[in-house]
Amino acid sequence: xxxxxxxxxxxxxxxxxxxxxxxxxxxxxxxxxxxxxxxxxxxxxxxxxxxxxxxxxxxxxxxxxxxxxxxxxxxxxxxxxxxxxxxxxxxxxxxxxxxxxxxxxxxxxxxxxxxxxxxxxxxxxxxxxxxxxxxxxxxxxxxxxxxxxxxxxxxxxxxxxxxxxxxxxxxxxxxxxxxxxxxxxxxxxxxxxxxxxxxxxxxxxxxxxxxxxxxxxxxxxxxxxxxxxxxxxxxxxxxxxxxxxxxxxxxxxxxxxxxxxxxxxxxxxxxxxxxxxxxxxxxxxxxxx
Numbered sequence: 399x400x401x402x403x404x405x406x407x408x409x410x411x412x413x414x415x416x417x418x419x420x421x422x423x424x425x426x427x428x429x430x431x432x433x434x435x436x437x438x439x440x441x442x443x444x445x446x447x448x449x450x451x452x453x454x455x456x457x458x459x460x461x462x463x464x465x466x467x468x469x470x471x472x473x474x475x476x477x478x479x480x481x482x483x484x485x486x487x488x489x490x491x492x493x494x495x496x497x498x499x500x501x502x503x504x505x506x507x508x509x510x511x512x513x514x515x516x517x518x519x520x521x522x523x524x525x526x527x528x529x530x531x532x533x534x535x536x537x538x539x540x541x542x543x544x545x546x547x548x549x550x551x552x553x554x555x556x557x558x559x560x561x562x563x564x565x566x567x568x569x570x571x572x573x574x575x576x577x578x579x580x581x582x583x584x585x586x587x588x589x590x591x592x593x594x595x596x597x598x599x600x601x602x603x604x605x606x607x608x609x610x611x612x613x614x615x616x617x618x619x620x621x622x623x624x625x626x627x628x629x630x631x632x633x634x635x636x637x638x639x640x641x642x643x644x645x646x647x648x649x650x651x652x653x654x655x656x657x658x659x660x661x662x663x664x665x666x667x668x669x670x671x672x673x674x675x676x677x678x679x680x681x682x683x684x685x686x687x
Contacts, residue, residue: 400425404453404460404502405677407512408467410435410485410539413449414673417457418464422523422678429453435485442488443497450501462506463498464680466515468542469564473509483540484582508683513542513641514551514563516672518679520639521549525667533635535626536672537642541566541579545633558633565629575625583621584644588614598644605650612650619651623658630662637665641672 402417402425413431416424431452434445454460468486470479476495480486495507510518517526517534526532526546534544543565545552553562560568566576577583585595591614596604604611630638638659640648648668659666669675 401461402457402459403462403464403681404457404504405464405680406453406466407515407673407676408465409433409512409673410468414677415453416674416677417460418677418681420681422519422681424674424677426457428673428677429456433485437488439488439492442486443492446497447501450498454502454504460502460504462504462508463502464677464683465498465507465509466512466676466680467509468512468540471509471511473511476507476509485539508680510680510683511542511544511563512536512676513544515676515679516542516641516669517544517546517551517639518682519675519677520667520669520679521546522682523678524669524675525639525665526637529636531633531635532637532639533629533633534639534641535565536640537579537622537644539581541576542642545635556633558629558631560629565625568625568628570625571621578621579625581644584614584618587618591617598647602647602650605647615647615650616654619654622651623654626655627658630658630664634662635664637667639667639669641669641675643672645672646670 402419405418406413406415411433413433414428416428417426418424431449477491478486478489481490498507499505513534513536516536520526532546536542544563545559547556568575581597584598588596588601601611605615645668656666
């Protein structure tokens with residue numbers, strides 16, 4: 399097999415992995431593992447060790463590891479800073495790099511923000527290629543974001559870009575964006591409107607035949623539009639790339655955002671293969687070699 403990195407998209411629900419060449423070609427179908435991200439420390443580390451041992455047994459010739467993690471996270475040192483968001487709290491400030499080096503038997507290990515990896519994938523291999531200004535949003539267990547100018551990821555030094563590219567904690571409807579544009583946001587909305595907390599998949603199933611469920615999705619879409627307006631107007635992207643599990647139900651809720659983007663001359667691109675783009679994007683990180 400030609401040279402490749404073992405790339406992982408580390409989510410709160412699933413871990414997805416594949417061998418990917420330095421030029422972004424995925425050499426095998428993605429494999430998935432349950433994340434078990436709410437386990438206590440020792441159990442979680444044992445689970446991660448087993449996952450990486452399985453992966454390196456399957457692909458023993460990997461040149462290195464490339465991992466996309468949600469934030470907050472110290473990506474330079476490989477230390478998770480997640481607290482109070484229901485995932486990976488047990489390994490708060492635990493040094494993952496030496497642990498993974500031992501578990502996987504490799505020394506070249508790099509970390510990246512998960513939405514940053516998705517953005518790099520879209521910039522180099524997808525809908526944002528060739529754009530001067532693009533915004534990226536992934537909705538899953540939380541609301542992740544990234545921004546780019548001139549084909550490079552950018553932070554808060556660029557007008558219209560908050561908190562080094564993170565929009566999740568922006569004030570919204572008396573709370574913050576992450577409380578509304580997320581799995582728990584949909585669950586809270588459906589609990590309020592339908593009397594039952596549903597995730598996006600269950601809500602989509604009911605929306606196919608239940609007007610009240612369809613109305614929930616429309617309200618979610620209106621909130622998505624309203625939350626994004628300040629960034630669309632402040633940053634003025636040429637392209638807005640959307641990803642995340644909930645986007646597979648996009649036809650049920652994206653109309654308000656589509657209208658807002660069209661009125662501003664912004665191209666709206668929807669990716670139904672977020673993890674594949676993130677794995678490709680990880681190969682764009684600079685090697686330690």
